[in-house]
Amino acid sequence: MESPKSADPQTTGPSGAGPSSAGASSTGPTSKAPGLGGRCAVVSALVEDRPDLLSQTVSLLRRRNFTTDSVTVGKTDEPHIARLTVTLEDQPTEAQRLARELKRLMYVIRVEDLTWKPAVLRELVLIKVRVDPASRAQVAQLCEVFRGRIVDVAQETVIVETTGDAEKIAGFLEVLRPFGIAEMARTGPVALGRANQVLQGDGKESSWLQRRRLKDAQQAS
Amino acid sequence: MSRTGAQLIWECLEREGVDLVFGYPGGAILPAYDALTEYPGIHHVLTRHEQGATHMADGYARASGKVGVAIATSGPGATNLVTGLGTAMLDSVPMVCITGQVPTTALGGDAFQEIDIVGISESVTKHNYLVREVDELPFVLKEAFHVARSGRPGPVLVDIPKDVQLASTEEQWPELQLRLPGEVDLDLDSKLLDQARDLIGAADRPVILAGHGILLSGAEAQVKKLAETCDIPVSLTLLGKGAFPEQHPLCLGMMGMHGTAASNQAIQEADLLIALGMRFDDRVTGNLATYSPHSKKIHVDIDAAEIGKNVAVDVGLVGDLAPVLVRLLEELPSKGHGAWRAQIGMWHQDADERDILRRARRGPTLMAAEVMDALWRFTGGDVINVTDVGQHQMWEAQYFPHQRPGTLFTSGGMGTMGYAVPAAIGVKLARPEEEVWAIVGDGGFQMTMCELATAVQEGVAINIAIVNNGYLGMVRQWQELFYDERYNQTPMLAPDFCRIATAFGIPSMRVSRRDQLEATIQEAQAHRQGPVLVEMVVEQHDAVFPMVPAGADLDAMIRRPRPDFEQA
Numbered sequence: 001m002e003s004p005k006s007a008d009p010q011t012t013g014p015s016g017a018g019p020s021s022a023g024a025s026s027t028g029p030t031s032k033a034p035g036l037g038g039r040c041a042v043v044s045a046l047v048e049d050r051p052d053l054l055s056q057t058v059s060l061l062r063r064r065n066f067t068t069d070s071v072t073v074g075k076t077d078e079p080h081i082a083r084l085t086v087t088l089e090d091q092p093t094e095a096q097r098l099a100r101e102l103k104r105l106m107y108v109i110r111v112e113d114l115t116w117k118p119a120v121l122r123e124l125v126l127i128k129v130r131v132d133p134a135s136r137a138q139v140a141q142l143c144e145v146f147r148g149r150i151v152d153v154a155q156e157t158v159i160v161e162t163t164g165d166a167e168k169i170a171g172f173l174e175v176l177r178p179f180g181i182a183e184m185a186r187t188g189p190v191a192l193g194r195a196n197q198v199l200q201g202d203g204k205e206s207s208w209l210q211r212r213r214l215k216d217a218q219q220a221s
Numbered sequence: 222m223s224r225t226g227a228q229l230i231w232e233c234l235e236r237e238g239v240d241l242v243f244g245y246p247g248g249a250i251l252p253a254y255d256a257l258t259e260y261p262g263i264h265h266v267l268t269r270h271e272q273g274a275t276h277m278a279d280g281y282a283r284a285s286g287k288v289g290v291a292i293a294t295s296g297p298g299a300t301n302l303v304t305g306l307g308t309a310m311l312d313s314v315p316m317v318c319i320t321g322q323v324p325t326t327a328l329g330g331d332a333f334q335e336i337d338i339v340g341i342s343e344s345v346t347k348h349n350y351l352v353r354e355v356d357e358l359p360f361v362l363k364e365a366f367h368v369a370r371s372g373r374p375g376p377v378l379v380d381i382p383k384d385v386q387l388a389s390t391e392e393q394w395p396e397l398q399l400r401l402p403g404e405v406d407l408d409l410d411s412k413l414l415d416q417a418r419d420l421i422g423a424a425d426r427p428v429i430l431a432g433h434g435i436l437l438s439g440a441e442a443q444v445k446k447l448a449e450t451c452d453i454p455v456s457l458t459l460l461g462k463g464a465f466p467e468q469h470p471l472c473l474g475m476m477g478m479h480g481t482a483a484s485n486q487a488i489q490e491a492d493l494l495i496a497l498g499m500r501f502d503d504r505v506t507g508n509l510a511t512y513s514p515h516s517k518k519i520h521v522d523i524d525a526a527e528i529g530k531n532v533a534v535d536v537g538l539v540g541d542l543a544p545v546l547v548r549l550l551e552e553l554p555s556k557g558h559g560a561w562r563a564q565i566g567m568w569h570q571d572a573d574e575r576d577i578l579r580r581a582r583r584g585p586t587l588m589a590a591e592v593m594d595a596l597w598r599f600t601g602g603d604v605i606n607v608t609d610v611g612q613h614q615m616w617e618a619q620y621f622p623h624q625r626p627g628t629l630f631t632s633g634g635m636g637t638m639g640y641a642v643p644a645a646i647g648v649k650l651a652r653p654e655e656e657v658w659a660i661v662g663d664g665g666f667q668m669t670m671c672e673l674a675t676a677v678q679e680g681v682a683i684n685i686a687i688v689n690n691g692y693l694g695m696v697r698q699w700q701e702l703f704y705d706e707r708y709n710q711t712p713m714l715a716p717d718f719c720r721i722a723t724a725f726g727i728p729s730m731r732v733s734r735r736d737q738l739e740a741t742i743q744e745a746q747a748h749r750q751g752p753v754l755v756e757m758v759v760e761q762h763d764a765v766f767p768m769v770p771a772g773a774d775l776d777a778m779i780r781r782p783r784p785d786f787e788q789a
Contacts (some may be wrong), residue, residue, distance in 0.1 A: 048402065
């Protein structure tokens with residue numbers, strides 16, 4: 001069994017079959033099953049990238065009584081199609097209900113419950129750490145171990161950037177905390193199923209998307 | 222050819238086959254109203270309140286099977302739609318509401334009569350739209366109608382800023398293949414059908430739970446065939462009334478909180494529930510933990526999110542009920558359930574002995590149950606009832622058997638008081654050849670009685686029966702049973718309803734004696750030119766029985782006590 005962290009694409013490539021890395025071993029036990037292991041519900045969806053997408057989604061989550069940990073939306077390589085990732089902390093059993101409810105939204109193309117599936121889950125974090133000339137080097141060293149990067153340097157602070165799953169980020173924060181964390185920002189997790197399974201549309205499109213495509217075609221000609 | 226956004230609205234309605242809309246004008250929707258004069262094929266019913274417009278559109282949609290349309294202006298006009306949208310949402314009624322909005326240039330600045338109705342209505346619509354440019358309008362409107370009537374029907378709101386209505390466009394009607402992402406593919410797994418057949422074949426104590434979906438799908442014939450082929454008793458939800466003939470020997474009557482004892486006991490004792498187009502609402506199940514504990518469950522619904530939502534099922538079939546049942550019936554062997562039927566017969570008999578109708582006729586005052594029974598007998602039973610919400614709604618459901626589909630309309634899911642009178646106007650406009658009764662309590666009537674003026678102005682010949690017990694009766698009943706008889710804020714002063722009717726120019730009569738019921742009902746029926754109002758003065762302290770207290774076990778019914786009611 002491999003740990004999810006050991007399959008980080010930075011070290012092992014997209015197939016996720018590489019050996020354990022140093023970064024993983026320092027963030028805690030690696031006894032989890034492949035995939036996300038059901039710690040939190042993770043539901044991913046391919047959606048039409050409409051202006052009302054986020055508000056309609058959040059409204060659904062609220063009125064259907066989900067306690068949501070994070071909602072992220074980002075564009076995909078296909079024009080006007082976005083990917084939505086919703087996670088519910090500590091509620092893996094809610095994933096199926098969440099998937100069913102999301103399917104009712106008319107801009108949701110396909111839904112995938114990744115909770116128990118082999119998947120890669122990552123979150124980007126920016127952490128502003130308090131430093132003095134002496135501790136700056138220590139922070140830089142820790143960044144190497146955790147594969148973080150210093151992306152901003154000032155007299156009294158540095159901003160550290162890292163990506164990872166919740167456990168790795170928690171581990172990193174733990175070692176940075178003694179220096180003093182001035183502020184931080186997290187993107188919320190995004191996820192993709194591993195290997196060859198790909199979430200694809202089934203040709204159904206709203207009038208909104210059809211109109212966008214018409215406009216694109218007009219502009220191209 | 223260039224057209225304005227306002228013209229596009231009406232053109233779209235014409236293209237969708239709409240010839241009747243309900244609405245109320247105002248500043249932000251004025252361009253649309255101004256353009257309406259160019260479209261004589263569309264009749265506009267001016268309501269007295271926007272809520273009335275939504276309930277009329279709702280009643281019209283339920284009775285016609287078409288999409289109901291309501292129109293309002295921005296701000297308060299739009300917020301007044303919310304109750305009607307919620308009513309339609311919870312009962313799966315296809316409806317399109319069009320609202321005016323302040324110009325796009327003023328959006329977000331708290332302009333006069335600006336309100337974020339798209340934000341407000343998100344949770345009471347199947348989908349909603351804010352149209353930001355006129356070129357979008359043909360796409361959005363076409364899609365709105367499609368969304369409203371496809372799959373599980375529901376209401377859609379389209380918010381159109383004033384400048385979008387005024388702007389012109391060359392945009393043609395799009396040739397759209399509308400198969401929206403959220404739509405469910407309805408191809409069935411034949412393995413699931415086999416599993417369902419096996420469960421039906423193995424069951425000794427099956428019950429069909431017949432819901433609104435049967436009526437929406439037009440699956441009444443298939444349900445009847447299923448019941449008769451396999452000798453399965455049928456229990457109805459409130460909105461399922463009419464889906465199966467209630468005088469059929471297999472019919473158990475309504476289920477749930479005020480359902481028949483036979484229904485609820487059969488459900489609790491059953492070894493198979495076949496749930497058809499119903500959603501295991503809490504008013505139907507009572508305590509979920511003890512609901513029908515011995516049964517396997519088959520659930521057929523067009524909305525995948527309903528399968529397993531409240532009750533775990535053994536076989537879930539997502540699909541349109543009529544074709545699903547056609548396939549299920551293809552290879553279904555016939556069966557008999559004599560012992561099960563005999564057991565149910567005994568429960569029926571016990572309930573009959575406790576029935577208020579057996580005893581009521583001795584007392585001095587009219588019982589509401591008698592009124593329902595009289596309406597059923599003296600109208601011949603073959604009329605359309607539109608009921609409001611409360612005790613009278615339950616008494617109607619208990620004492621007025623509906624033999625054919627589409628003869629009872631009521632706000633089931635949302636329980637919207639004030640629904641009956643405006644909805645009945647919409648129902649009558651959809652089915653003018655039918656006799657339509659609005660049955661309403663004295664409380665609910667006072668909520669929307671302004672729509673009497675609409676009925677008069679449009680010459681809508683509905684018969685309004687006010688069942689007047691001087692209380693918010695259902696709330697009073699809960700206070701009696703669960704709040705130590707503290708009748709706080711439930712006794713209600715009512716105006717002289719007959720004089721109210723007179724003020725609107727509506728003929729009216731009042732009846733409080735049982736020997737006058739027949740003559741009064743027949744007198745009401747004789748008025749065919751416009752609305753007529755009958756006030757029925759009934760016993761003030763009666764309660765609806767049987768009753769399963771909210772959240773209690775379904776078989777923990779409070780029955781009507783055996784001692785004579787009148788002594789209490």
